[in-house]
Amino acid sequence: MTYLVPLPVVMPLLGAALTLLLVGRPRAQRWVSLTVLTATVAVAVLLLVRSSIDGPLVVEVGGWVAPLGIVLVADQLAALMLVVSAAVTLCVLVYSIGQGMADGNEETPLSVYHPTYLVLTAGVCNAFLSGDLFNLYVGFEILLVASYVLLTLGSTETRIRAGTTYVVVSLLSSVIFLVAIGLVYASTGTLNLAQLVDRLDALPDDLRLVLQGMLLLAFGIKAAVFPLSAWLPDSYPTAPAPVTAVFAGLLTKVGVYAIIRTETLLFPGGRTATLLLVTAVLTMVVGILGAVAQSDIKRLLSFTLISHIGYMLFGVGLTSSLGLSAAIFYVVHHITIQTTLFLAAGLVERRGGSTAMDRLGGLARLSPILAVLFFVPALNLAGIPPFSGFLGKLGLVQAGIDDGGVLAWILVGGGLLTSLLTLYAVARVWNLAFWRAPHPEMPEAGDAAQAARTSGAEQPHQPVPAGQSGAVLPGLMIAPTVALVVFGLVLTLVAGPLFDLSTDAANDLLQRTPYVDAVFPGGAP
Amino acid sequence: MSPNLTYVIVVGVLVAAGVTLLLERSLTRVLMGVILLGNGANLLLLTGGRAGGAPIVGSTPQEEMSDPLPQAMILTAIVITLGMTAFLLALAYRSWHLNGHDEVQDDVEDRRIMDLAERDEGPGDADAGTGDDDDDDTDTNSDRSLAASTDAGRAG
Numbered sequence: 001m002t003y004l005v006p007l008p009v010v011m012p013l014l015g016a017a018l019t020l021l022l023v024g025r026p027r028a029q030r031w032v033s034l035t036v037l038t039a040t041v042a043v044a045v046l047l048l049v050r051s052s053i054d055g056p057l058v059v060e061v062g063g064w065v066a067p068l069g070i071v072l073v074a075d076q077l078a079a080l081m082l083v084v085s086a087a088v089t090l091c092v093l094v095y096s097i098g099q100g101m102a103d104g105n106e107e108t109p110l111s112v113y114h115p116t117y118l119v120l121t122a123g124v125c126n127a128f129l130s131g132d133l134f135n136l137y138v139g140f141e142i143l144l145v146a147s148y149v150l151l152t153l154g155s156t157e158t159r160i161r162a163g164t165t166y167v168v169v170s171l172l173s174s175v176i177f178l179v180a181i182g183l184v185y186a187s188t189g190t191l192n193l194a195q196l197v198d199r200l201d202a203l204p205d206d207l208r209l210v211l212q213g214m215l216l217l218a219f220g221i222k223a224a225v226f227p228l229s230a231w232l233p234d235s236y237p238t239a240p241a242p243v244t245a246v247f248a249g250l251l252t253k254v255g256v257y258a259i260i261r262t263e264t265l266l267f268p269g270g271r272t273a274t275l276l277l278v279t280a281v282l283t284m285v286v287g288i289l290g291a292v293a294q295s296d297i298k299r300l301l302s303f304t305l306i307s308h309i310g311y312m313l314f315g316v317g318l319t320s321s322l323g324l325s326a327a328i329f330y331v332v333h334h335i336t337i338q339t340t341l342f343l344a345a346g347l348v349e350r351r352g353g354s355t356a357m358d359r360l361g362g363l364a365r366l367s368p369i370l371a372v373l374f375f376v377p378a379l380n381l382a383g384i385p386p387f388s389g390f391l392g393k394l395g396l397v398q399a400g401i402d403d404g405g406v407l408a409w410i411l412v413g414g415g416l417l418t419s420l421l422t423l424y425a426v427a428r429v430w431n432l433a434f435w436r437a438p439h440p441e442m443p444e445a446g447d448a449a450q451a452a453r454t455s456g457a458e459q460p461h462q463p464v465p466a467g468q469s470g471a472v473l474p475g476l477m478i479a480p481t482v483a484l485v486v487f488g489l490v491l492t493l494v495a496g497p498l499f500d501l502s503t504d505a506a507n508d509l510l511q512r513t514p515y516v517d518a519v520f521p522g523g524a525p
Numbered sequence: 526m527s528p529n530l531t532y533v534i535v536v537g538v539l540v541a542a543g544v545t546l547l548l549e550r551s552l553t554r555v556l557m558g559v560i561l562l563g564n565g566a567n568l569l570l571l572t573g574g575r576a577g578g579a580p581i582v583g584s585t586p587q588e589e590m591s592d593p594l595p596q597a598m599i600l601t602a603i604v605i606t607l608g609m610t611a612f613l614l615a616l617a618y619r620s621w622h623l624n625g626h627d628e629v630q631d632d633v634e635d636r637r638i639m640d641l642a643e644r645d646e647g648p649g650d651a652d653a654g655t656g657d658d659d660d661d662d663t664d665t666n667s668d669r670s671l672a673a674s675t676d677a678g679r680a681g
Binding site: 134138141145148149152155157160161163164165167168171172174175178179181182183185186191234237293294295296299 | 547552555559562563566569570572573574594595598601602605608609612613616619620623624629630632634635638641642
């Protein structure tokens with residue numbers, strides 16, 4: 001079954017090449033992208049099944065034996081991440097196709113959209129599967145370069161402004177990562193993660209701490225951990241709705257994944273646990289206070305995104321099996337829910353002509369389905385009992401109480417406070433955008449489609465030309481949002497097995513031996 | 526290779542100059558900073574491996590070979606830096622095209638929220654009365670002029 005492992009990277013890359021050749025034939029591009037991503041989902045599911053039965057699947061790329069060549073490793077954590085991210089990218093692709101078609105422009109989104117989107121997927125999959133530190137860097141670069149292009153799509157003034165910040169900050173984090181790689185190689189003579197396990201253990205303590213700190217810094221910027229998070233709400237909201245959605249779901253989580261991987265496999269023992277816990281509580285509280293202050297739905301959601309990264313760090317920082325497994329569960333939940341909310345915000349923008357809460361109102365009456373599509377994931381994010389957000393937070397709180405330390409109790413308090421404030425923030429969106437009387441400037445049903453067509457996403461305040469009836473919210477935009485809302489609800493139903501899976505993955509991570517044994521069956525050289 | 530002081534100093538100077546330039550407002554200078562930083566990082570990677578002859582079997586005895594892996598990594602990193610340089614140049618050019626300068630600008634929305642806080646108004650309070658509405662219009666003027674200039678940029 002190991003031949004499946006490279007496919008999530010190879011298929012999107014080949015698909016990207018093919019769609020690049022098909023520029024000018026949007027219909028063919030769409031079918032290629034859809035086929036490739038559907039196949040990626042299927043492969044990811046198979047990988048998850050096989051890796052949970054047989055243990056980690058390893059491929060030595062090009063047939064070069066492990067410490068010399070690069071390895072791709074699909075263990076349970078990587079496979080689980082792959083499944084969720086592939087499913088989310090597929091849904092967002094359908095949404096973006098729906099948006100392009102509904103705008104009545106066969107060239108929209110631009111012809112580079114499909115190739116870039118597939119390259120982004122390949123980069124994300126490569127980062128998850130990589131068993132080598134430098135290959136992880138390459139995976140990051142692939143997804144970042146694709147994200148630069150997607151973020152500045154159309155190169156309007158606001159997007160150029162936002163893109164500049166994003167690109168410069170990301171470049172800085174890449175350089176820090178590269179320097180860290182250079183130092184790791186100089187001190188150990190290898191970059192293979194499994195081989196690093198022993199060699200790092202043999203290093204002096206202070207040197208290890210320097211390496212760990214540099215890697216944490218690089219990944220912290222990518223994951224938008226509090227003192228390093230200022231770039232995120234500045235850059236994400238200006239991009240087109242589907243792009244923001246997929247960024248919010250995946251990019252920061254790749255950073256979180258890298259933190260989980262390095263903290264457990266390379267640097268066990270929790271020497272930075274205190275640091276992680278302190279940044280976790282700051283990320284949660286400062287992030288959500290930022291969200292409360294916002295008056296634009298997309299920016300508000302960007303701040304909740306930062307805030308909830310804190311929950312995942314909380315689980316990682318506890319370094320217990322329960323904490324880690326709750327963190328993994330939370331990553332799965334959060335990828336789904338945050339993407340859903342951004343897709344719903346995109347629908348709000350299309351229906352209401354804006355995402356500024358001052359200019360919205362009465363959406364619950366004007367578009368009941370939109371109201372449901374926002375309301376359910378919003379409550380899920382806040383952690384209202386039957387939903388997966390509640391279960392994830394419950395796991396984290398239990399892990400915190402089990403830990404029993406002062407800092408853990410502070411985090412439990414901070415987590416509950418953040419949950420409450422999240423509820424307040426999304427309830428305010430609900431009150432202002434959905435429940436109160438419609439705003440006089442809001443376009444009528446028929447006009448909204450017209451408004452979306454003429455004004456574009458980045459300048460919603462344009463006067464709306466009258467007339468023209470038409471489907472305001474196209475089915476191809478509604479359907480993937482519904483699918484993701486349902487997926488979020490299914491997470492509740494399968495929470496038991498999913499928690500078992502994440503506990504297995506967490507135990508494997510903490511033991512470290514399953515990973516090393518899979519890469520070096522005869523013991524590490 | 527044992528750590529070579531010259532290398533270390535050169536790396537230090539490159540990184541220091543890179544960071545200084547990175548703190549500038551003009552995107553072209555930031556770009557220069559990124560290039561210097563990238564070169565500093567590449568040189569650092571190079572010092573991580575053993576120095577020696579060309580690592581080709583047959584041309585150099587095995588114990589005298591240099592370590593080829595850092596060189597391969599540097600090659601990859603150089604290619605990535607090249608692509609990023611091109612992209613940043615395009616961004617700077619586009620920014621100059623739209624605004625007449627390539628300076629990294631502040632976040633307009635952030636400043637608007639700060640203004641709201643200074644006037645002790647929460648977001649969403651603007652609909653409290655018609656008088657408030659006028660007030661709201663004046664302070665979103667900057668947003669609108671931004672949107673208008675975007676239009677102009679597109680037309681041009």
